[in-house]
Amino acid sequence: MQETRQSVLTIEQQNKVTLTGVSSVDSFSDSDIVLTVNGKKLKLSGSRLKVLSFSEGSGNFSASGEIVSVKFGSAGGGLKKLLR
Numbered sequence: 001m002q003e004t005r006q007s008v009l010t011i012e013q014q015n016k017v018t019l020t021g022v023s024s025v026d027s028f029s030d031s032d033i034v035l036t037v038n039g040k041k042l043k044l045s046g047s048r049l050k051v052l053s054f055s056e057g058s059g060n061f062s063a064s065g066e067i068v069s070v071k072f073g074s075a076g077g078g079l080k081k082l083l084r
Helices: none
Strands: 009-012 016-019 022-028 032-037 040-055 060-074 077-083
Touching (some): 022 040, 022 060, 032 060
Antiparallel strands (some): 009 016, 016 060, 022 032, 032 040, 040 060, 060 077
16 A cells, blocks of 8 residues: 655745655656656646755655646546646
8 A cells, every 4th residue: 555645835936846745756857847746646847947856765856947837647647737
């Protein structure tokens, strides 16, 4: 059974994001970062995106760049847009 962690997403002035409860960074580029949070996918989209830090043990994640959208959904797809 998968452990569920509390997740907190913070976006500062659309250019820095911090997130807790991240279990993995699945992929990243300068325009997209895909994470797994409590068994669900979260996709950050924008430009000049850069992963600043990730700790698998604590689940803490941070990134910088121009954040345009955040999509959240189940592991199989079906992402929903949270921020535009």
